[in-house]
Amino acid sequence: MVAGFSYFATTQPTHLTSMTFSFSSTPGFDFLTQFARHIGAPVHNDLMTMPAQLGQGYIRKLTFGPEFKITIHHYLLQEDLIIKRNSSGLGNELITVFFYSNEQSLGIAFNDNPLVLFSNRDDSAIQVTSNDLSSVIRFPANHYINYVVVAITPSYLTALLAVKDPNSVLQTITGSGNSFLFFESMTAETKLLLKNIAAVNMNDNLSRFYMQIKVQELLYLIFHQLSSRESAAYQSINSADAERLLHIRNEILSDLSVPPVLRELAQIAAMSETKLKQLFKQTFGSTVYNYYQQARMEEAAFLLKQGKRSVAEVGYELGFSNLSHFSRLFEKHYGLNPKRFSTQS
Template sequence: MKSAMVLRQIDDYDIILREQFGFSCVKEKCGQTYRIPADIGQGFIRNVFPNEDIGLSIMHMKLKRPLMMNYEDYDSKFETTCCLKGRIVYNETGVIDTQLSQNEMGIYIKQSSRGMMMFPSGEEILAVSLLGQNRFWNNLPYKEESVIQPLGEKSHLANVLMRPRTPGVQLYNLFGQLANNSLDPSLRLSFYEGGAKLILSSLWQAYVIDPLTKNIKNTDLSADRAALFDARDILTEQYMKPPTIPELARMVALNEYRLKRGFKELFGKTVHEFTQGLKMSNAKALLENREMNISQIAYEVGYLNVSHFTRAFRKVHGMNPSDLRF
């Protein structure tokens, strides 16, 4: 097996890809595309900056040799990466699990971070990375608190956010649309900017503002904040077949009473209502996407019986699933 391609410092990205590994580079409006040479693999890395505040990278490749990038004292400001196909190996110093598998994303706000990421060889990889910087970053609320705030006794929010998580269907579809769009070139920059801002803003609200600002009135439950947000993330990722209350309580190390009471107080819904809302929200997004039929969507969100799915969908959205197909 051939040795890996190694970028010793991510700041040397452009020069090393072109001069050492033979990538071609095509300058485009507000960005550039690096084409992978045939002896190394196939595909491209496209970097686009619609303006000075937003950047995105679309990576679609199948490599014959792994590509490794080291980084040290890297200030990510606010970034997210979603792996749509394949996997991306991350090794962030001080964080146990940061590898992204297919259909997983990570959120990065850690300052002066240090580690390595690798694109493995032999598998198709499709991923989208988004960056919010300059005015976008400066205008975000709670950015100072997000960098230093502990979420529980042992975990800082910046480290917790790096851990892989599954985006909901709506976010996943947005990432997919950024990676694969057939818009006229004159519209693409506006689409990239709008899509990136929508995703970044949604993630900041869900994973920074909510954990830092949602108060639990009962002081006995305030110490359970981290576990309750863990419970929310588990339900979001496993909404198709969610754990039972006893299973979820064990997973987040809370007793059932504190879990149910704290979850309702923090998120305004019972565990069941929250999970059901996720199923119906994702079902609606899948119906609007039109790539699956209604039976497939019912199964995708955890229903074996289409009539049961239809009844549940109508109860939440006030219409039948088929109404969205006309």
Template structure:
């Protein structure tokens, strides 16, 4: 029995046309799953439940040769940045699955041997090579840029009907995976650390604390103390997971927050600059243009 049917039994309902509608007494939304073949499968989850749940993982003993691409915040109409988590199977196969009250994700799982066979072995970067070998616990986060979001929207809002729907969705899923691997291939790390859940939780805690204080530039030594890591290890793990240095990541998120505030329209350019810790508005304008592509005042009017 797969996860979808375990959920259906838990909610006292049935799966129809690969889709589980959440009964009203438990919440709202849906879960749908597509098993295209032995090499690739996809699950779309967009629901709100009245309480958190935990279920036994029916696939805990399945072969661990899959790579997971987990798309997050793709349905949210909030300031949260859509992102995809890319992990080797050994990071994900726990005995239980937490079912959170608010979930909006797309999970695509692909066989690492299938993916590896599609590439010229001599041309792969160290990051791509390590991921496709799938022999150690790895974890990456990649921001979803607009062209990737367009593909996601095609999957979620597809009007394609049978007999072409499965074919269409598989092609789109593989296109997403291809584009994400192209982004990972650009990463420059020569050596990758095998990760554990504690390191990942620590790095995410540090990242969230940093994002909660976008008006204050991060101080590496202070973050390292908070993480109980050496500054060198902290910087290396942060860049390995998020694909950017701590300060560059901070500055990028700072400018995305500025863009969000400017689009809301309730604050002036100077108010936004001061709120995000800039004392020199010319400097704010220059940094904003470097990241967003236009000056703040021009952006607020666009």
């Protein structure tokens, strides 16, 4: 799957009521304690159960030391939840890794502009960010929300990874004072691991030990993905850049039948073509065109699996005038031509 959320930008009506929680992401900040205080819920043994009048589910925190902790969110609310993370203003003193695994669309932005909404093909993704970037996330009401947040200091992560020759991405993340944002796709292995973590019986005497191992396994999976990226000079990013990149991503994916034109995208982003190319590849791990093509093939696979369209209809819908070219490109991605893929799905 392309790094990020899923395929199409959408516009969806928001609920008339919503709950907003705003905080500054500093190393000493305790999300669970402050959020529980915000909604008037008690915390017992680092577990907060959602009050019945708000919904159902829980938030759990596990601390593995002063430099490494995890927060598990699993709940269904009766109104939208908006979480606003404000810049710490302290530089990269804390690395935050968000694992989103949701069945419904999320909204995310990096300033106070209207949220960018994502479709629900598969709203699973991983976001790695420094704590000096602001962000706004909207979780929809009446749908189960599942996400995990790992917070870790650069020095602790460096010791944990113990990489002798890190690429530029790992150097940036573990370095001092860097502002960064990286999106990665969520593999099937990561999704399964997240489900296993959510199902752990925390009453077991060795549950904390088990959880620490599994959280490190989560970190291994994401940083293994990031370590395979091409090593290139890093360009600093701020919240405004991040917002523009998400907007450009949605422009690319809003109509997969039309190839992106870099010049037009650069004008929309108010960036030079060079800056846009660099920041897009740095953030999403792929060039603009390759990102588009990957999403195009994934949408083709999705449509073929539905069994409601022929291979020709899918190809033409995605802008291929030459069906032989469509078949070759699809087979390159999936190892099967579209016809065989559709019959085996």
